[in-house]
Amino acid sequence: MAKTKVLMAQFPLETHNRGLITVAGMLRDAGMEVIMMGNALPDNIVKAAMQESCDVVGISTYCGGELALGKDLMDAAKKAGIEKKTVFLIGGIFPPKDIPELEKIGFSGAFLSATKAEIVDCINKNVK
Amino acid sequence: MSGKTTKEILNDVIKSQNRTPLYSKEALAKIQASFESWKNTVVAEKDRKTYTVIPKTIMGSDIPRDLTYTPLDVADLDYENDLGYAGQAPFTRGLHANMYRGKAWTLRQLSAAGSPQEVNARIKWLLSRGSTGSNLALDLATVQMFDSDEPEALGQVGTVGVPVDCTEDMMEIYKDIPVDKISASIVTHFPRNTSIILPFYLVAAERRGISWDTLMGSSQNDFIMESVVRSAIEYIPPRDDFRIMNDNIEFIRKNVPKWNFVTLNGYNLREWGASGVTEMAVAIANGIDILKEQMKRGNDADFIGQRLAFFWAPANDFFEEVARMRAVRRLWHRILKYQFGCKTDRATWLKCHVQTSGVSLMREEPLTNVVRSAYHALAAALGGAQSLHVDGYDEAFSVPSEEANLLALRTQQVLEAETQICQVVDPMAGSFYVEALSNKCEQMIINEIDEIEKLGGLVEAVDKGWLHEKVMKYIQAEQAMIEDGTIKVVARNYFRDPNLKMPEIWVKEYDQKLADAMSAKLARIRSSRDNEKAQAALKALEDAKNSGANVMGLCVECARADVTKGEMRRAFIKAFGSWKSPIYS
Numbered sequence: 263m264a265k266t267k268v269l270m271a272q273f274p275l276e277t278h279n280r281g282l283i284t285v286a287g288m289l290r291d292a293g294m295e296v297i298m299m300g301n302a303l304p305d306n307i308v309k310a311a312m313q314e315s316c317d318v319v320g321i322s323t324y325c326g327g328e329l330a331l332g333k334d335l336m337d338a339a340k341k342a343g344i345e346k347k348t349v350f351l352i353g354g355i356f357p358p359k360d361i362p363e364l365e366k367i368g369f370s371g372a373f374l375s376a377t378k379a380e381i382v383d384c385i386n387k388n389v390k
Numbered sequence: 391m392s393g394k395t396t397k398e399i400l401n402d403v404i405k406s407q408n409r410t411p412l413y414s415k416e417a418l419a420k421i422q423a424s425f426e427s428w429k430n431t432v433v434a435e436k437d438r439k440t441y442t443v444i445p446k447t448i449m450g451s452d453i454p455r456d457l458t459y460t461p462l463d464v465a466d467l468d469y470e471n472d473l474g475y476a477g478q479a480p481f482t483r484g485l486h487a488n489m490y491r492g493k494a495w496t497l498r499q500l501s502a503a504g505s506p507q508e509v510n511a512r513i514k515w516l517l518s519r520g521s522t523g524s525n526l527a528l529d530l531a532t533v534q535m536f537d538s539d540e541p542e543a544l545g546q547v548g549t550v551g552v553p554v555d556c557t558e559d560m561m562e563i564y565k566d567i568p569v570d571k572i573s574a575s576i577v578t579h580f581p582r583n584t585s586i587i588l589p590f591y592l593v594a595a596e597r598r599g600i601s602w603d604t605l606m607g608s609s610q611n612d613f614i615m616e617s618v619v620r621s622a623i624e625y626i627p628p629r630d631d632f633r634i635m636n637d638n639i640e641f642i643r644k645n646v647p648k649w650n651f652v653t654l655n656g657y658n659l660r661e662w663g664a665s666g667v668t669e670m671a672v673a674i675a676n677g678i679d680i681l682k683e684q685m686k687r688g689n690d691a692d693f694i695g696q697r698l699a700f701f702w703a704p705a706n707d708f709f710e711e712v713a714r715m716r717a718v719r720r721l722w723h724r725i726l727k728y729q730f731g732c733k734t735d736r737a738t739w740l741k742c743h744v745q746t747s748g749v750s751l752m753r754e755e756p757l758t759n760v761v762r763s764a765y766h767a768l769a770a771a772l773g774g775a776q777s778l779h780v781d782g783y784d785e786a787f788s789v790p791s792e793e794a795n796l797l798a799l800r801t802q803q804v805l806e807a808e809t810q811i812c813q814v815v816d817p818m819a820g821s822f823y824v825e826a827l828s829n830k831c832e833q834m835i836i837n838e839i840d841e842i843e844k845l846g847g848l849v850e851a852v853d854k855g856w857l858h859e860k861v862m863k864y865i866q867a868e869q870a871m872i873e874d875g876t877i878k879v880v881a882r883n884y885f886r887d888p889n890l891k892m893p894e895i896w897v898k899e900y901d902q903k904l905a906d907a908m909s910a911k912l913a914r915i916r917s918s919r920d921n922e923k924a925q926a927a928l929k930a931l932e933d934a935k936n937s938g939a940n941v942m943g944l945c946v947e948c949a950r951a952d953v954t955k956g957e958m959r960r961a962f963i964k965a966f967g968s969w970k971s972p973i974y975s
Contacts, residue, residue, distance in 0.1 A: 272621065273545075273546075274534075274536075274542035274623050275530040275531060275533075275534045275536065275542055275543065275546050275623075276530075276621055277530065277533060277534065277620050277621055277622070278621060278662075279621035279973060280661075280662055280663055280749075280865055282621070283663075283861075283862050283865050283866070283973065284865055284866065284869045287862075287865070287866035287869065288869070297975055298973060298974045298975045299974065299975075300621060300622075300623075300971070300973065300974035301621055301622055301623040302623065303541065303542065303623075325530045325546065325549055325550050326530075326545075326546070326549035326550060326788075326789075326900065327530075327544075327545030327546045327549055327900060329545075329900075330544065330545030330900065331544065331545045331546075334544065334545075355786060355787060355788070356787075357787060357788065357895055358787075358892035358893075358894075358895070359894075374753055374892065375752075375753050375754070375882070377873055378869075378873060
């Protein structure tokens with residue numbers, strides 16, 4: 263079976279990347295292939311995910327605006343037609359009450375604090 | 391200057407000192423004998439086996455600790471040379487003879503998020519409740535130098551801080567606040583945003599008729615923040631960033647003499663993922679490279695040294711936090727005196743602002759964070775900080791609510807007014823443990839500085855990705871230790887409540903009206919300003935790399951012409967080109 267391929271990215275203005283680095287390390291440890299894209303506009307994140315044929319897009323967010331930006335990203339994914347076959351996950355700092363909202367707009371997982379096992383499980387469950 | 395490394399220069403100094411150890415050989419011999427006897431008879435065998443342990447905590451440094459400390463651990467301590475008195479070289483015991491009896495540390499709380507008008511009101515509110523300086527947090531778009539109406543700024547205007555697009559916004563933020571009397575920290579982390587944002591403040595003062603000579607405050611202006619710690623959509627090459635940092639330093643030192651032009655940033659590097667030792671080693675190495683560069687430009691170390699400041703992140707390992715703050719003051723004094731030949735004591739002072747650690751705060755049972763931050767703050771005060779921000783307990787969810795912000799200020803006030811720690815200067819001095827730990831911290835910091843110097847200096851080390859690599863490894867190793875329980879975190883992995891619920895936390899709602907108002911203002915300014923003047927100022931900035939003109943001087947001209955920050959950011963990219971961070975593939 264081919265390795266699960268994950269694109270790690272964040273919204274254009276995010277200044278923090280500790281979360282991105284931490285999770286990238288966990289996923290590599292779990293045998294996945296990780297592409298560290300870093301900051302990008304939602305359209306460009308979707309483009310990169312398609313070009314690299316990624317199974318998963320992981321977003322790290324610390325500075326607020328995750329609902330507006332998350333919706334922007336999912337809209338771009340829908341426009342490109344990858345929202346069903348690519349798994350979108352988001353983690354970082356946001357109010358707990360936003361979790362159901364993030365799941366509603368299309369993220370398969372929204373994490374405030376999670377262990378490696380929880381993230382890997384979530385990916386394995388969702389990647390077809 | 392000699393071709394010797396900082397470590398070699400300082401070793402020569404120690405060797406040439408006429409040292410008088412605190413303990414006589416006779417006393418030490420007696421203690422050695424009684425210590426051996428105690429350790430081998432009174433201490434139980436199982437405790438003897440674990441006599442030296444390596445504590446594991448968040449952002450730990452792996453400094454081994456013994457069960458107890460004795461004069462044997464500080465056998466060569468020379469009181470006059472190594473400690474002395476507060477207000478006197480080598481300043482281990484503090485910068486001022488009367489320390490907090492004379493003046494408590496500055497209670498500086500971040501002014502939080504919102505519109506320029508809201509932040510103006512928040513600063514006044516904090517000042518009226520005893521805050522003694524303002525501390526301006528900028529919104530994400532401003533930190534990254536995007537105008538509020540650029541596509542990248544979508545959903546981020548006014549979050550985590552205040553938006554500042556142009557001079558007019560600074561006029562609003564500081565309206566009716568006496569900026570010639572109350573110091574302002576303006577959190578421009580990077581050289582580039584210091585070049586861009588600080589001129590808005592300077593030109594705003596100019597328009598109010600306030601002379602730059604009277605302005606007091608500080609900016610971070612640290613290339614490590616921009617090239618290493620910051621995640622971003624675009625970078626400029628670290629070497630150019632280092633030049634811009636030095637242009638800012640030179641401009642500010644000559645034109646705004648009371649402004650602390652650089653706050654060498656341990657804090658954000660440590661919070662990103664580094665030990666307290668690396669935090670300080672990188673900041674000191676940066677200071678060394680700045681002084682070398684400024685001397686090349688003909689500015690002497692006494693002139694520059696007076697306005698250098700540092701920024702530390704005290705975290706969980708309480709005694710280490712106190713010890714390293716004392717140690718690094720001594721180290722910096724020795725470097726300035728012996729490596730750079732400073733003649734005035736004042737130029738050798740290591741002044742520091744301190745913010746309690748945010749990464750150490752947890753989402754689980756967030757009120758526990760109040761206790762954590764209080765210990766961090768106590769360490770900062772016992773370490774002799776000049777200025778302090780205490781984090782809000784809701785740090786792991788949001789920028790602080792008004793309630794959390796007030797509680798943080800109250801934490802500072804309880805320390806200052808009720809605990810009586812301010813009555814006695816450097817109360818930790820003379821503890822065998824604290825002095826031994828201070829020596830150990832100093833030695834480890836200097837060893838890491840030596841490593842950096844042998845790589846060719848800090849700019850070279852950054853360019854090669856050495857620091858990025860170091861932090862990436864550190865972060866991943868730490869995470870593994872939290873997951874397997876090696877690092878105990880109360881309520882998260884240590885006595886975690888099996889029925890743990892996430893709390894209701896106040897979070898500032900996104901204010902689309904503010905973003906719209908900022909966009910409307912930008913449109914008005916771009917159409918009403920003298921565009922010929924604005925374009926000429928921008929053109930001069932685009933030529934900065936080749937012309938060699940002082941970058942901040944060029945940005946002041948831009949601010950006077952009501953150029954916006956996004957326009958200036960794009961001019962920097964045209965001038966210096968872009969660079970790829972080693973973090974991203």
